[in-house]
Amino acid sequence: MSTVASSSSVEPQQQGSIETEQSSTVGQILPQQPEFKIIKKKLNQGYVGFANLPKQYHRKSIRQGFEFNLLLVGKNGLGKRTLINTLFNRDLTQKAEVDEDEVSRLLSEKLRRLQLQESLNDANNLENSNDNGSKVNLKSINTVIEENGVSLRLNVIHTEGFGDYINNTDSYIPILKEIERRYDYHLEQENLISRDMSEFKDPRIHCVLYLIEPNGHGLTDLDLEFCSKIGSIANLIPIIAKSDSLKTVEETVEFKTSILKQLDQHNIEFFKPSVYENDDKENIAYIENLVEKFPLAVMAGTDLDSNGNRARVYPWGTLNVDNADHNDFTYLKDLIIKQFMEELKEKTNKVLYEEYRSQKLVQLGIKQDNTIFKEFDPVEKLIEEKSLHEAKLAKLETEMKQIFQEKVLEKEKKLQKSENELFLKHKEMKEKLMKQLKALEEKKYHLEMHLQSNGGVDSTKADETSKNGSVNASTTTKEKKKGFLR
Structure with missing residues (x-):
C-alpha cells in the first residue's frame, strides 16, 4: 500500500511523460490508479476478558x-x-x-x-x-x-x-x-x-x-x-x-x-x-x-x-x-x-x-515439614548440617556432664557410707573397752577388800597382784588403743 500511495503522489507532468513513453513502446495507456485509505481500529485497552470466567464455570458445572x-x-x-x-x-x-x-x-x-x-x-x-x-x-x-x-x-x-x-x-x-x-x-x-x-x-x-x-x-x-x-x-x-x-x-x-x-x-x-x-x-x-x-x-x-x-x-x-x-x-x-x-x-x-x-x-504422628519441596542449595545444606552437628555435640557434652556428676555423687555417697560404718565400728569398740576397764576396776576393788580382810602378807600379795593386773590391763588398753589409732 505504500507503493500505491507513492504512485498516487506523483506530479501530473511526470505522469504524462511516463504515459507517452509507455504508449510509444507498448502502445497502451494505463488508467490512473485510485488512492487507498488506511483504516486504523482502536482497541478498548480496559477490556481483558476474565469477566467471562463465570460463563466458563457455568459450562464446566453443567x-x-x-x-x-x-x-x-x-x-x-x-x-x-x-x-x-x-x-x-x-x-x-x-x-x-x-x-x-x-x-x-x-x-x-x-x-x-x-x-x-x-x-x-x-x-x-x-x-x-x-x-x-x-x-x-x-x-x-x-x-x-x-x-x-x-x-x-x-x-x-x-x-x-x-x-x-x-x-x-x-x-x-x-x-x-x-x-x-x-x-x-x-x-x-x-x-x-x-x-x-x-x-x-x-x-x-x-x-x-x-x-x-x-x-x-x-x-x-x-x-x-x-x-x-x-x-x-x-x-x-x-x-x-x-x-x-x-x-x-x-x-x-x-x-x-x-x-x-x-x-x-x-x-x-x-x-x-x-x-x-x-x-x-x-x-x-x-x-x-x-x-x-x-x-x-x-x-x-x-x-x-x-x-x-x-x-x-x-x-x-x-x-x-x-x-x-x-x-x-x-x-x-x-x-x-x-x-x-x-x-x-x-x-x-x-x-x-x-x-x-x-x-x-x-x-497418626505425622508432622508438617515445610522443607520437602524447597530447592536444594549446597551452602544451605552445609550450614544446616553444621548446625545439626553442633547441636548434637552440645547434646553429647551435656549428657557427659550429667553422667560425670552422677558418678561423682555416687562416689561421694559410697565414701560417706564407709565413713559412717567406720565411725560406728569405732564407737562399738570403744564401748567394749570401757566395759572391760570397768570390770577390771571392780575386780581390783574386790581384791583390795579381800586382802585387807585377810592380813598383811595377803595384802602384800594382793597389792602385787593388783599392780600386775593393773599394769597388764593398762598395757592391754594401750596396745588396743595404739592398734586402733594406727
Whole structure:
C-alpha cells in the first residue's frame, strides 16, 4: 500500500511523460490508479476478558454436574421419608436401599487393611455387638436428579431406630462414626500417588438435618447429646418436624426461643449462612430474615389440594406446604438446595474437613515439614548440617556432664557410707573397752577388800597382784588403743 500511495503522489507532468513513453513502446495507456485509505481500529485497552470466567464455570458445572450428601436424623414417626420426597419433589424412597452403600463398603475394607485407627474398629464392633440394647441402622438412597439440564448426584442417608429404645445412651456413635469414615475415605483418596479425580466422588456428609420432636417443651437430653457431638464435625441444621401439630403461632415462637436458648447454653454449633461484603442489600435482608426464623418449623406433604398445591388438609382448614405464612418449608428448601448448597459444601471442605484432617494426621504422628519441596542449595545444606552437628555435640557434652556428676555423687555417697560404718565400728569398740576397764576396776576393788580382810602378807600379795593386773590391763588398753589409732 505504500507503493500505491507513492504512485498516487506523483506530479501530473511526470505522469504524462511516463504515459507517452509507455504508449510509444507498448502502445497502451494505463488508467490512473485510485488512492487507498488506511483504516486504523482502536482497541478498548480496559477490556481483558476474565469477566467471562463465570460463563466458563457455568459450562464446566453443567458438564460435570453436582453432588450433595445429606444425612437425615430423627426418631421414627417424624416424617423423614415424607420430608425427603417433599424437598426434592419426587418419590426417592422407591429406590433400592441397602444398609451400607458402595463408598462405605470400600471405606471399611481399606480401613481394615491400612489400620488407620483402632478406635474406629472398636466403634464398629460396638455397633455390631449392640451392647447397650439399641441398634441404629443407616439407610442410603443414591440417585441422579436432572432439572433444566443440571444434574445432581444425590445421596440421602437416613436413620432407623434412633431414639426408639429405652436405653438410648451413645445412640449418636454410629452416626458420628459414619461421618468420620467418610472423612477418612476422602483423606485416603487424596493421599494416593496415582488417582483419577474425574472418577472420584466426594463421600463427605455436607449437611446433617436433625428433626426435633414438636413437644413444645424444648430439647430432650438425647437431642442435646446428639447436637453437641455432631455440631463440631458437620453442618448441623436442627428443624422442628411436623410443625402443623403445634396449635398456635405463639406456641411455635415460644418453642423456637426455648430451643435457641438451650443450644446457646450448651455451646452447640449449627449452620448459619454467612453475609459477605459484595452481597447486595436484598440478599443481606433475606439472610437476616432467614436466621431470625431458626430453628425452622416445617411440615411436609406430597398430597395436592383442589388448587393443585401441596398441602395438608384438615377438617378445620388447609395448610399449604410451600406457603411461608403457614410454615418454614420454603426457607428450608432455600437453605439446603436453592441458595446455600454450595456454601454448605464449601464449609465442609474448607473448615470442618480441614480441622478433622489436621487432627487425624497429628494423631497418626505425622508432622508438617515445610522443607520437602524447597530447592536444594549446597551452602544451605552445609550450614544446616553444621548446625545439626553442633547441636548434637552440645547434646553429647551435656549428657557427659550429667553422667560425670552422677558418678561423682555416687562416689561421694559410697565414701560417706564407709565413713559412717567406720565411725560406728569405732564407737562399738570403744564401748567394749570401757566395759572391760570397768570390770577390771571392780575386780581390783574386790581384791583390795579381800586382802585387807585377810592380813598383811595377803595384802602384800594382793597389792602385787593388783599392780600386775593393773599394769597388764593398762598395757592391754594401750596396745588396743595404739592398734586402733594406727
